Amino acid sequence: MAEYSSILLEKAVDELSKLPGIGKKTALRLALHLLGEEKIKTEQLCKSLNDMRNNIVLCRRCYNISDEPLCSICSNPKRDENILCVVADMRDVLAIERTCSFNGLYHVLGGIINPIEGISPNDLRINELLERTKREEITEIILALPATIEGDTTNYYLSRVLKDFNGTITTIAKGISVGDALEYADEVTLGRSIANRIPYNKG
Amino acid sequence: MAEYSSILLEKAVDELSKLPGIGKKTALRLALHLLGEEKIKTEQLCKSLNDMRNNIVLCRRCYNISDEPLCSICSNPKRDENILCVVADMRDVLAIERTCSFNGLYHVLGGIINPIEGISPNDLRINELLERTKREEITEIILALPATIEGDTTNYYLSRVLKDFNGTITTIAKGISVGDALEYADEVTLGRSIANRIPYNKG
Numbered sequence: 001m002a003e004y005s006s007i008l009l010e011k012a013v014d015e016l017s018k019l020p021g022i023g024k025k026t027a028l029r030l031a032l033h034l035l036g037e038e039k040i041k042t043e044q045l046c047k048s049l050n051d052m053r054n055n056i057v058l059c060r061r062c063y064n065i066s067d068e069p070l071c072s073i074c075s076n077p078k079r080d081e082n083i084l085c086v087v088a089d090m091r092d093v094l095a096i097e098r099t100c101s102f103n104g105l106y107h108v109l110g111g112i113i114n115p116i117e118g119i120s121p122n123d124l125r126i127n128e129l130l131e132r133t134k135r136e137e138i139t140e141i142i143l144a145l146p147a148t149i150e151g152d153t154t155n156y157y158l159s160r161v162l163k164d165f166n167g168t169i170t171t172i173a174k175g176i177s178v179g180d181a182l183e184y185a186d187e188v189t190l191g192r193s194i195a196n197r198i199p200y201n202k203g
Numbered sequence: 204m205a206e207y208s209s210i211l212l213e214k215a216v217d218e219l220s221k222l223p224g225i226g227k228k229t230a231l232r233l234a235l236h237l238l239g240e241e242k243i244k245t246e247q248l249c250k251s252l253n254d255m256r257n258n259i260v261l262c263r264r265c266y267n268i269s270d271e272p273l274c275s276i277c278s279n280p281k282r283d284e285n286i287l288c289v290v291a292d293m294r295d296v297l298a299i300e301r302t303c304s305f306n307g308l309y310h311v312l313g314g315i316i317n318p319i320e321g322i323s324p325n326d327l328r329i330n331e332l333l334e335r336t337k338r339e340e341i342t343e344i345i346l347a348l349p350a351t352i353e354g355d356t357t358n359y360y361l362s363r364v365l366k367d368f369n370g371t372i373t374t375i376a377k378g379i380s381v382g383d384a385l386e387y388a389d390e391v392t393l394g395r396s397i398a399n400r401i402p403y404n405k406g
Contacts, residue, residue: 004268004297005267005268005269005274005275005276005296005297005300006255006259006268006269006270006274006275007270008251008254008255008258008259008270009255009259009268011251011254011255012251012252012254012255014251015247015248015251015252016248016252018244018248019233019236019237019248020232020233020236021229021232021233022233026224028294028297029223029224030222030223030224030225031252031255032293032294033222033223034222034252034255034256035255035256035259035268039256039257041221042252042253042255042256043253043256044218045218045219045221045222045249045252046248046249046252046253048211048214048215048217048218049215049218049219049234049237049245049248049249050245050246050249051211051214051215052209052211052212052214052215052234052237052238052245053237053238053242053245053246054242055211056209056211056212056238064208065207065208065209065212065238066208066209067209067210067211071208071209072208072209073208090235091231091235093208094207094208094231097208
């Protein structure tokens with residue numbers, strides 16, 4: 001006998017629990033929630049998921065996800081085309097956009113070099129980045145990769161690959177978080193934030 | 204500008220975050236997960252949700268959810284039709300079925316009496332329960348409602364309504380959980396488990 005007295009419910013719970021972070025219990029709660037709502041709610045949810053999956057593409061310029069061949073950032077004439085921010089993932093684009101502190105363009109690598117997970121430079125959009133530095137008028141490349149060993153490795157690799165690039169290469173500042181007390185910052189971060197100290201006025 | 208550089212993604216995140224316990228961040232993670240998978244995965248998920256929502260019905264006898272007019276428990280000839288277990292919700296049916304300790308039939312009330320949430324006896328399937336006691340050959344009714352004040356209230360109400368019922372009315376035992384140390388059990392539970400002590404052999 002089926003676990004749930006309904007094969008249809010069991011199938012829905014199975015499919016929902018394939019999603020990351022959704023176990024069987026959560027999946028059952030979600031399925032029962034949908035059963036308690038109007039049919040149109042389930043239809044709307046499914047339509048939005050299918051629409052998204054079938055119609056979203058990668059921007060042909062920066063490889064951010066986009067509804068159009070050229071994403072809304074790349075096609076925005078108000079953005080500064082001379083500054084390129086290199087990120088690992090489209091989530092990082094969202095994070096930086098939320099800061100409202102950056103007005104240039106992005107380049108989404110699609111990951112960072114990680115030998116343990118089998119991600120080599122060839123799996124990333126590094127050639128596409130080189131092409132852009134030749135084709136576009138870029139004066140500064142900001143490396144905004146995760147502050148991990150893999151991120152540092154990728155930064156180093158990129159700096160070697162970009163040795164013929166004529167502009168400036170910068171990387172985002174690492175230091176203690178705004179609002180943090182010094183005593184709770186880890187030693188490496190606090191050490192770096194002392195080593196990379198900046199003139200007081202800029203802070 | 205859209206928060207996510209993609210209206211389609213934003214729409215999907217909006218719909219996902221309407222689900223209970225799913226916030227914007229989780230919804231975004233789920234949406235990006237689907238984007239990273241084959242299109243067929245999203246289609247399968249949505250098909251199973253729509254199939255479930257459009258085709259599941261309530262069993263006409265016990266009001267458990269079911270794929271057929273009569274659910275797989277009610278239509279199973281091996282179940283004991285003389286014992287009826289009254290539960291608040293179909294989740295409780297699942298919970299009791301998992302114990303493999305009950306071989307009778309169910310009656311799903313659809314809730315319990317809760318004046319604060321505005322649930323009165325008329326909102327529950329109590330008349331349907333009375334009808335079953337007249338129409339079916341039931342010798343025992345087990346009240347398996349939540350061990351809360353509302354559950355106790357509903358138990359009391361049902362015992363009054365069922366005063367003409369000729370069989371036995373029982374309720375599930377309340378006591379300390381199997382595996383629990385006495386010192387961590389709350390006073391009410393421990394008190395009840397002493398008051399309702401049973402002969403040693405049955406334990």
